[in-house]
Amino acid sequence: MTNNNTSSTETEPVKVSNVYDVTQLKHTLDDELAKYIEKECGYSQSHQHTYLKLVLGYASVLIAGGSFLYERKYGFHYDKFGALGCVISFWVLQAVSLLYTRFVEKNEIFVGYLYHGDEHTGTLSVTSIMDRYSPNYELKYLYTDEKGRKHIRLDITASVASWFTEDGTFLESKFHQHIQSSIQTLPSRLHKD
Structure with a gap:
């Protein structure tokens, strides 16, 4: 039985699908x-820029997850204002990420x-x-x-x-x-x- 896993230092050349893109x-x-x-x-x-954007993204996910779990446990009627706060917080974090990318990372x-x-x-x-x-x-x-x-x-x-x-x-x-x-x-x- 032969081993088909050959390790080579040569990598396949990178190819873009559309040279006009x-x-x-x-x-x-x-x-x-x-x-x-x-x-x-x-x-x-x-990797400072990447780490900061990851932190902002993970914070957005945690907010969304927390909102989901709270609503699942208590129902939407009790979580209306919490959900609204989470949506606003999510968009604020996304705006911070966008502003950071545009004005700091550039x-x-x-x-x-x-x-x-x-x-x-x-x-x-x-x-x-x-x-x-x-x-x-x-x-x-x-x-x-x-x-x-x-x-x-x-x-x-x-x-x-x-x-x-x-x-x-x-x-x-x-x-x-x-x-x-x-x-x-x-x-x-x-x-x-």
Whole structure:
């Protein structure tokens, strides 16, 4: 009997179903960028935005669950105002989540910390923007040197056509080269100033 579970280091290439869907393209690039920076560039990713939105979501679920259980035990007649309070609380939490995403997170797809030994030496923040009917993917890098407290910004815009084939296959190596060259220029530009 042979074992059909073969482990390979090669992964199947990522493929988007519609190369004209900007949302699919942006999410594919955002996910790959975060994975690459964390694995290959040595940054430790911060998940602060995700954790806060999870807490808000779980609080909404707990409110809805509590309302359901109270109504189930005592009936809707006794829970009318409690249900109304829960609905209002749910929408307030959703509004807080939306406002946080729009005004605090602001298209930020990666926040990472660079360590040399136990010493925190730098912080990298990456924001991505891709307009609805545009093939251009804009990346805004902000690198902060923790020792000198200096900041450097780098804005790069490139067409997604160079990273996807016509059938939607994602060309990881080209995208990785683009990211690597951008990240390598940050510290050198920081020390020029």
